[in-house]
Structures are given as C-alpha cells and as structure tokens.
Amino acid sequence: MNEGSAFTCVDIGVNLTHPSLVRHLDDVLQAAKDAGVVGLVAIGCDLAGSRKAAALAADHPDFVVATAGVHPHDAKSCNDTTLPALRTLLAQERVRAMGECGLDFNRDFSPRPVQERWFEAQVELACELGLPLYLHERDAHARMLAILSRHRARFEKAVIHCFTGTKEELFATLDLDLHIGITGWLCDERRGRHLQELVAEIPVERLMVETDSPFLAPRDLRPRARHNEPKNTPHILATVAKLRGEEVRELASRVLETTRRFWGAF
Numbered sequence: 001m002n003e004g005s006a007f008t009c010v011d012i013g014v015n016l017t018h019p020s021l022v023r024h025l026d027d028v029l030q031a032a033k034d035a036g037v038v039g040l041v042a043i044g045c046d047l048a049g050s051r052k053a054a055a056l057a058a059d060h061p062d063f064v065v066a067t068a069g070v071h072p073h074d075a076k077s078c079n080d081t082t083l084p085a086l087r088t089l090l091a092q093e094r095v096r097a098m099g100e101c102g103l104d105f106n107r108d109f110s111p112r113p114v115q116e117r118w119f120e121a122q123v124e125l126a127c128e129l130g131l132p133l134y135l136h137e138r139d140a141h142a143r144m145l146a147i148l149s150r151h152r153a154r155f156e157k158a159v160i161h162c163f164t165g166t167k168e169e170l171f172a173t174l175d176l177d178l179h180i181g182i183t184g185w186l187c188d189e190r191r192g193r194h195l196q197e198l199v200a201e202i203p204v205e206r207l208m209v210e211t212d213s214p215f216l217a218p219r220d221l222r223p224r225a226r227h228n229e230p231k232n233t234p235h236i237l238a239t240v241a242k243l244r245g246e247e248v249r250e251l252a253s254r255v256l257e258t259t260r261r262f263w264g265a266f
Contacts, residue, residue: 007252008038009237010259010266011230012181013161013210016042016064017052020214020227025056029063032230038256039266040064040230041210043134043161045071045100047085057094065265066092067134069099075118076110082118083125090129096263098126099134100161103147106138116143123151132262133158135178141169145176152176157262162212163195170198174206179262181210184228184236186243187218200244204254208262209237 044050050068057066068089101122126133137144159179180202185192217228241248260266
C-alpha cells in the first residue's frame, strides 16, 4: 500500500531551492501531492535562498509557505544589510517563520562568536515581528537554549528542525515549550536508534515531521532513493506512528492539526 494514500501530512522542511529539486520542481510537487502531502515549508538558509524560497511560496500559494533566515554556516557573511533584507522578506504573506537560524558547533563553518551574534539578532527580529523561529542546532544545545531562554517570554513559537539530540536535550527543549521536527534520521538503523527510543516521549501537540529534502533520504526506503523528496513524508510519519504504538491515521490527523496551528497554513 502507498502509505500516503491513507492519510495526509505536511513536510515542514524542504530545501526546495536545491538544484536537484528545482530542475524537476513540477514533478516533485505533484509526486508529493499524490502521496498525500498537503503542504510544504520551503527553507531559506541565506538571503539569496530565502528570496528564492519566498518566490516559490508566492508561485504556489495553495501548497507552499517559506522561511527566511541565515543558517549558522553562513553567519560569517552577515553584515549591516542582513537584518533589513530579512525584515523585507518576512513581511511577505507566504513567509511564515524566521530561519533556518541557530548554532552549529559541529562543523564551525562560521566562528562561534559570529554564529551567536547573528543567531541572537535573528531571534530578536522574530520577537519584534511576532513570528515563529525555525531552528538549527548541532553540538550547541546548551548555548542555543541559553539564548532562547533569554527571549522566551517574547516569542510565541519555535521548532527545532531535524532534532537528533539526547533524551536530556529533548526534555530541556520541551521544557521551553518548543516544537520538535522529526526527519528520516529516525529511519537510519546506524545513527537513529536513540531517536527511535525517544520519539514516543514527544507530545503530539509539539510534534511535526519533515524530510529535509533532498538530504536525509530514509535508509529503509525500498527501492533506496538517491535523493530525498517531500513524497517520503508519509513514510517518516508512518515510522513515527509504529514506534509510538499508535494508529497512523489518528496520529497523522493530530500532527496535521499541530502543524496547521504552528504555521497558520495548510
């Protein structure tokens, strides 16, 4: 059975401006719809990518919303024009969150003090504009939560994109009343085992699913996919339901409700 034919869902994390998706965009969107995906979030990771994501959302207003932000890898490229440019993008009706922003102390493509400076600047702008945060974190959990905690009274919502942390990190994140994004990392028998044990601990009102396409194709897909696509969102959600011991249609309905409430769309 095609998992997507049985229920509907939203992919809250798609790198829709990536060349491997853009070159077949119409096919990618149609395949997602055929699988039961009723909406996508196109992620912006720098100014150029955020502009492209916003344009895609404007071109597909019945199916796509976007984020606008600067990924920690690109924080070193920020300057005095960055925040005004983001402010302009975030004023667009189909741009619904600030991000992908955060901290990445795993690869350190930008110096850590620079990452922290521009992450906090984006958090402050999101607070000012009343917009949710779409967050990236790798090996920087304590520092990210310290920054978020300083501003928690001022922003309404945030989601940790592609959560892969420990049990302690999960509970600390939930204690801040943040949402959790789960990807196909869950389907990886090599590095996703701890996440398989944790997913049942996430309250459904804080749970959303995403592919991070074209990356992180679920390793248990058959036949194996060279590139990930939004059409695989139902597979991830079905895996979540199985691990939680829940009926997939019921869980899908509740996750969809959570997703619609967070994004104000779909």
